[in-house]
Amino acid sequence: MAVESTHPALEHSAIDTEGRQLLTELVSIPSVSGEETAAAERLAGFFEAHDREVWIDDIGNVRAPGDDTVLLTSHIDTVPGEIPVEIKDGEDGPELWGRGSVDATGSLASMAIAAVETGASFVGVVGEESTSRGAWYLTDHRDSPDLIINGEPSGWGGITLGYRGLLEGTYVAASESGHHSRPDLNAIQHAMSWWDRVETIFEPDEWVPVFEQVTTKPVDIEGGVSVDGLSMEATMEFQLRVPPERTPDEVRELSDAELDIGTVNWTESIPPVMTNPRTELARVFRAAIRDQGGDPRLLRKTGTSDMNVFATKWDCGMVSYGPGDSSLDHTPNEHLPLDEFDNAIDVLIDVCERLGVGDEVASDDSEAATDTEAAQ
Template structure:
């Protein structure tokens, strides 16, 4: 079986095994079996993370076993190929990487580390557990996500802010500065003004309302309370603690801050970045490093693990989590060949 047939076969198998966050056990066992068959020593830890290792590796390939729920996706666990694209839940986010890594492990017989974690889509408990145990032994890390085979050397952090803004119900025909909707508008204005002055290599932080609900007794009465959720993307110039201080200073507002993976950014001159760029360039693929709007486990790998990490993998973030999630088969094959070159170079 050649590389194309093998990586497609594995990805179809993995898509066929549902692994929504918190329900990864069956896929963990299957993936561990595939890595063992490829000659790695494998452990499944108590959370369900799969840790495979051969020799004294210089490169660690990481990705995640879990997916978001299928929601409205038609036949999410029945992989199908249409016009050179493989469809199914997890096709690009991120089971494509699992298939690429397992295929690579079969054709590369040198030192290698592969870690597939659980719960990336919820609380990143998997990678945090791996890092607390010091399981990443390699010096160079590639974290698999759908980047369209572009090397991602930095991304922002996602923070969810849940606001409750108290107001005073009054006749809507009167002037009411305590209207919580008006308060919310001013909070957004002031927050955006603050964010505009905090640009770094990742750009400016952003804050977007994703849910707004006001509680009023009638449409001609100003509401007593407004509840809102903000999706805030932090760069290296703004911390969750800074956000807490901002909202703490606003009277009549309570804010619950839920922070995710921290932001990270590399210089672009790290050995793993150079090796990946050279491998991409040699195959005529775009090699210019980029930063990314999404948050990944790479933020933890860099900040908690202290490792040089690049986010890289087949498929597009535009189709992740969507009813039309897919990955181009050609990108699967290119990913195997590019990573083979990277692992070979950094292991020499």
């Protein structure tokens, strides 16, 4: 059941399949983290139109139970930034431009189509671009599936096996106010000094792949004279990415050891994940990609995804997969070739069928939808 839309992109001749229509509609609905309701309702409506059990749970995830041999899951939310939704002619055919087309609405829509075609379990999660609240909630409110395919852009011929972990924190310092000509270090300088020492510990090595290094990034900083004029204050938010060779605890301890002035509040800690390329799931993906005429590539991502969360809580095989060039994530020129989207759907369907999805359908959730959830 398609939702009526007057968006011009939906009138383009290239939007000629149900999958492409769903993709374009979802990209056309703003779904920044925390504001996913409209997109979630459209996604739930797609499953309802195909007579699939579906509900939106208490945190906002779209859950469509099915054969739990494979759980297809991707995130509904996007980062901020408006990009006009339109179809453009690219080198390899029509491309859909718009925020989320690559990260990760292309993955989300391709998985929804594959779930309907094969009967696989499906969950569209919220909040991946912020706190991964949808994934954390999911792992606390359902049993582990047999296998997970997490939707993130890898290119239709790529399979992502690993992600670095994430440490987030906030540094806070204060110092007495005084004339700027005084040699005493103020709070801003204390913040700069501590961060310089942290960067020195994890100084980049040009001979080592980025995936195997700890990288440091300040993401926000504020400082200056306090409101009452009696002190100088500094607050810096930062991120550290953690490779599989290290643990978040180890990286945190090394950073804390350099702290002499001020305090650090560690707000997020997500371990890295690296899966074996020789698993049955990875093997089946390689075979399916080859059957579609592709050349399989095994990838390691320098960022962090919901796959890290699932690996922390569930002991099952998993990979990340989805159409799109991940170098376009969060950029102002985010766009997805529609032929690549179609190829990803075919690969996902082939993978599910090779794994026996649909041979014996079982419920994906250990809990039934409550009246409250079903009414949402």
